[in-house]
Amino acid sequence: MGRPSARERKPYNIDALLDVAVRVFLRRGYDGASLDQVAAAAGITKASIYYHVDGKEALLKLGVARALDALFAVLDEPAAREGRALTRLRHVVRRTVEITVARLPEVALLLRVRGNTETERWVLDQRRRFDRLIAEIVAEAQAGGELRRDIDAALATRLLFGMLNSITEWYRPEGGMGGEEIAEAAIKIAFEGLR
């Protein structure tokens, strides 16, 4: 999945500019990062950034949308809509890991948004909407006797996706491990446990 690093190509279009902006936001924190730093990292002027977007919040929204669009698209896939709830949940877990590994910086940024600006609060709303849709599948699997019922569905969802989301904190593509291996391990732990 390796996409070219920020330094390997000129950010002369919005996609390349977003690649750079996402990395600067991750490195400095969104609050701590300035458009000047994004411009410097991109090797262009701040005026050039304003040619593409309205400012820092627009860069955040577009960057995070790469992750959000991919994650919500999973819920529209046939395997996430048809069949038994547990099978659908497994599919969503596997695809979430795949997207996290393929879109590592964007998913990491999505998860680090705090809520200090209107755009950040919009992002948090989207995250909550995604969590609710997953919790519904978990509750359905519990109601159908496919998952244990002695753990609250919302709590189980948070712990399960907490495990998946942690990938953004420790996964390094150059480490040799693939998304497939991580997805397999996560599915085993989540549904069968470590024992």
Place this chain on the structure above:
Amino acid sequence: MGRPSARERKPYNIDALLDVAVRVFLRRGYDGASLDQVAAAAGITKASIYYHVDGKEALLKLGVARALDALFAVLDEPAAREGRALTRLRHVVRRTVEITVARLPEVALLLRVRGNTETERWVLDQRRRFDRLIAEIVAEAQAGGELRRDIDAALATRLLFGMLNSITEWYRPEGGMGGEEIAEAAIKIAFEGLR
């Protein structure tokens, strides 16, 4: 567990100043936060901060040490040192959740440190040291046939503690759920799975 909020008491001593600093670092991001913001939130002058500490990095180190000291102390507890590896691992998982809930801001800050300064890199080193010690217990439990061996010990540790660490992202003390309920759910999922 509820400690008084930053606004409820004057930060006239180092402990109270740290309470405020940790919260400001969390809200603005450590990189984005300034000593001026800490001073304003504490209702004291920047000179008063320098009476207590050398500066922003010292505040980070002392704040994060609250979490690190508590977590490393768990590994010295008899229940983490004596007995079967799986029993010890369960104990460490349960105590990690307890500490995360009791020291929520400090553990959250610990997990959000990025590594832009010498202190932050020291924090990352401590986190890696803790992870290695846990991975050793996981590997021991695998070697003894107490845990499944088809998942790499380091990967299993990362996913397991990723799940626990996620508590800092979604737990709200005012939500009514206690650390005990979360610890029970996390132990069930981790060792038995959701099925």
